[in-house]
Amino acid sequence: MGKQMTDPLSKLPLFATDREIAIAVVGKERASMYVKAAIPILERHGFPKIDPLHDGRPVLLVRRFYNGYLGITAGFQVARPDGEDKLGEWKGRRQRRNERKPQLGLNTRCLGALRYMVEHPDVRTSAEIPGATDFTLQELAAKGAVKEGRKDAQGDRTWTVTDAGQEEMARVNDWHGGKRRL
Known part of the structure; x- marks a missing residue:
């Protein structure tokens, strides 16, 4: 042996x-x-x-x-x-978790308006979004989730969801397992 x-x-x-x-x-x-x-x-x-x-x-x-x-x-x-870190080869569990986490820090009101806009792509004005105002959409625009467009026939501001807004909504859905927190 x-x-x-x-x-x-x-x-x-x-x-x-x-x-x-x-x-x-x-x-x-x-x-x-x-x-x-x-x-x-x-x-x-x-x-x-x-x-x-x-x-x-x-x-x-x-x-x-x-x-x-x-x-x-x-x-x-x-x-x-x-001292040689090859970050492309590995990522820590915390870093992967933080990448999945919602990034924009949206409050409940903004999150609800963004969710509604993502689920209803034809909606363009704050009047069409339950519980939202132009102020809500301005907050979303400041975070990069929506952008302001031209005024419609009634003189209301129009808004569209940006790629960053779509990505944030996907992160929110993934983070909460598809469950709504509103």
């Missing part, structure tokens, strides 16, 4: 000093370089911070960090200590 490789982190206490972790990760000869140069870089990529109560880093979280760094555990972001 072959000799089994032991995990050097398993020999450390539950909370270890930077020097102890460095020796376990890169060995005694390169430990001081690791403490001075590598740890500050790794911290920016999620390396566990020193726990002030225990005066050391939690070794279980250090192991979890390195499992992700080495690609062993799916779902962890891989840190790039050389």
Whole structure:
């Protein structure tokens, strides 16, 4: 039977000093370089911070960090200590979530007017939108969701939904799972 490789982190206490972790990760000869140069870089990529109560880093979280760094555990972001971030290759879960989130910060009244306009593309004036006024549509225009057009035959201002307004409504529907929050 072959000799089994032991995990050097398993020999450390539950909370270890930077020097102890460095020796376990890169060995005694390169430990001081690791403490001075590598740890500050790794911290920016999620390396566990020193726990002030225990005066050391939690070794279980250090192991979890390195499992992700080495690609062993799916779902962890891989840190790039050389400073090279390839954002096109990966995106954090929070960033993907924020891209889905509504961006324009519309209040309920504006959201209702925008929804009505998207669902009824033939509607052009505030008089045709339940609960909306020109002020509501001016707010939507300020956010880029609609744009003002020419006046109609009755002298009312006309408005059309912009691409940004369509995209915002799609984000709102996606964010709330198609459920209306009005």
